[in-house]
Amino acid sequence: xxxxxxxxxxxxxxxxxxxxxxxxxxxxxxxxxxxxxxxxxxxxxxxxxxxxxxxxxxxxxxxxxxxxxxxxxxxxxxxxxxxxxxxxxxxxxxxxxxxxxxxxxxxxxxxxxxxxxxxxxxxxxxxxxxxxxxxxxxxxxxxxxxxxxxxxxxxxxxxxxxxxxxxxxxxxxxxxxxxxxxxxxxxxxxxxxxxxxxxxxxxxxxxxxxxxxxxxxxxxxxxxxxxxxxxxxxxxxxxxxxxxxxxxxxxxxxxxxxxxxxxxxxxxxxxxxxxxxxxxxxxxxxxxxxxxxxxxxxxxxxxxxxxxxxxxxx
Numbered sequence: 001x002x003x004x005x006x007x008x009x010x011x012x013x014x015x016x017x018x019x020x021x022x023x024x025x026x027x028x029x030x031x032x033x034x035x036x037x038x039x040x041x042x043x044x045x046x047x048x049x050x051x052x053x054x055x056x057x058x059x060x061x062x063x064x065x066x067x068x069x070x071x072x073x074x075x076x077x078x079x080x081x082x083x084x085x086x087x088x089x090x091x092x093x094x095x096x097x098x099x100x101x102x103x104x105x106x107x108x109x110x111x112x113x114x115x116x117x118x119x120x121x122x123x124x125x126x127x128x129x130x131x132x133x134x135x136x137x138x139x140x141x142x143x144x145x146x147x148x149x150x151x152x153x154x155x156x157x158x159x160x161x162x163x164x165x166x167x168x169x170x171x172x173x174x175x176x177x178x179x180x181x182x183x184x185x186x187x188x189x190x191x192x193x194x195x196x197x198x199x200x201x202x203x204x205x206x207x208x209x210x211x212x213x214x215x216x217x218x219x220x221x222x223x224x225x226x227x228x229x230x231x232x233x234x235x236x237x238x239x240x241x242x243x244x245x246x247x248x249x250x251x252x253x254x255x256x257x258x259x260x261x262x263x264x265x266x267x268x269x270x271x272x273x274x275x276x277x278x279x280x281x282x283x284x285x286x287x288x289x290x291x292x293x294x295x296x297x298x299x300x301x302x303x304x305x306x307x308x309x310x311x312x313x314x
Contacts, residue, residue: 199233
């Protein structure tokens with residue numbers, strides 16, 4: 001004697017049962033995702049919303065809200081004479097640091113992916129700039145480049161690169177800005193290198209081996225197989241570096257903060273100067289909103305052009 005089992009048909013896509021089931025699933029998951037949502041709201045959404053709100057208020061230097069300012073703060077920000085130079089500095093700062101970091105990290109990660117004696121020690125050594133404080137690293141470089149008594153200046157003079165150790169790297173806007181880029185690349189290398197190294201190690205070895213057995217050269221294997229598979233890791237590394245570098249304050253603040261004017265400023269350091277000036281926090285909030293919009297636009301443009309997931313699973 002045979003028995004048949006009937007299964008209830010799944011609700012159609014447009015049936016009322018599906019929205020009710022989705023709502024029940026959401027209620028079931030809410031105790032698990034609720035704390036995360038509350039934390040995101042508290043430390044991300046609320047400060048961002050309050051920043052936008054503050055950008056439309058007339059706030060005194062002492063923090064007193066004197067009422068609505070409409071879009072006047074934005075008009076005042078765009079009327080700052082030094083803003084074009086600051087925006088150009090910001091573009092140079094982000095492009096130079098991110099590009100150099102990604103290129104150097106790509107080479108370093110490929111090196112660390114090879115088998116050689118002492119590889120673990122070298123891998124640990126790469127973490128040192130990441131483990132050390134950014135402020136400490138920048139301060140060491142800053143004082144090392146001071147005229148006459150800086151140890152880096154003295155070394156450059158001893159090897160003949162400088163005529164004398166009294167050259168003021170940190171006293172000139174251009175040279176201080178270049179040094180800040182070098183420091184930013186140095187402290188960004190560990191994270192980017194390990195991100196790309198993780199991407200390299202996730203590439204199936206049999207795919208690479210099959211390509212080599214088919215007669216592909218090392219160059220063909222790298223550019224036709226390895227790099228396309230590495231696109232997601234490259235995208236993560238580039239996006240996080242763009243965000244971090246765009247909003248970086250400590251390096252530029254320490255390296256160029258004593259230079260008068262705005263010749264070595266980016267939008268982030270300009271925000272800091274606005275907070276300290278009589279323009280108070282309302283214009284600083286407006287520039288922060290502009291900064292946020294620029295970052296989102298840059299990342300969206302990057303994702304649109306690079307398409308990091310395209311072709312990975314093909």
